[in-house]
Amino acid sequence: MLEPRDPESDLEVLGDPEAQSLSRWFLAYTKPRFESVAQVNLQQQGFDVYLPLYKKFKKTEAGSISVFEPMFPRYIFFRPSRPSQSIASVRSTKGVNNLVRFGFEPAVLQDSMVELIRQLELSRNEVSVLGASPFKAGQAVRLKHNALNNMQGLVQSVGSKRIAVLLEIMGRPTVVQVEHHQLEVD
Numbered sequence: 001m002l003e004p005r006d007p008e009s010d011l012e013v014l015g016d017p018e019a020q021s022l023s024r025w026f027l028a029y030t031k032p033r034f035e036s037v038a039q040v041n042l043q044q045q046g047f048d049v050y051l052p053l054y055k056k057f058k059k060t061e062a063g064s065i066s067v068f069e070p071m072f073p074r075y076i077f078f079r080p081s082r083p084s085q086s087i088a089s090v091r092s093t094k095g096v097n098n099l100v101r102f103g104f105e106p107a108v109l110q111d112s113m114v115e116l117i118r119q120l121e122l123s124r125n126e127v128s129v130l131g132a133s134p135f136k137a138g139q140a141v142r143l144k145h146n147a148l149n150n151m152q153g154l155v156q157s158v159g160s161k162r163i164a165v166l167l168e169i170m171g172r173p174t175v176v177q178v179e180h181h182q183l184e185v186d
Helices: 009-015 017-022 033-042 088-092 112-127
Strands: 024-030 045-052 053-060 063-070 075-080 096-099 107-108 140-143 151-157 162-169 174-181 183-185
Touching: 024 033, 024 112, 033 045, 033 096, 053 075, 053 112, 088 096, 107 112, 140 162
Parallel strands: none
Antiparallel strands: 024 075, 024 096, 024 107, 045 075, 053 063, 140 151, 140 183, 151 162, 162 174
């Protein structure tokens, strides 16, 4: 026969519920391209908010520039800043579309998982355009340009705008400067 359980014993197993609620992060689904708006509004309501950003490089006439975009488009992490704070107001926050839920339960991430995402974000944001390039000196590549008949060559040097590739043209080694998008790894 089953004995009735004491709810107080569950609290002991789970630890301090107030500390546990502050170590859990919830996930909100935002309106398209409204992650920053949701971030500001959640912060104004007193929530701890985290919007992981991803460093990308965009080509311009002046060369490659770095821009930061959300690592998880349309998602933002938040948690109450005090134990008594309810998450019910998040659904009606400007920029937020809804809470992410599994059935009736809100999606929860532990603090350790969010910390791993922060570390990934920091390491990625330290990368330069050269470090982000898949091409390295000495690497075999193939030109994608039709006029060059998918010629193969070796990368000599990598710059922010162009890559120097050593090709054999008419039996002679020739260095050709091409843009990043004109190459593929062989």
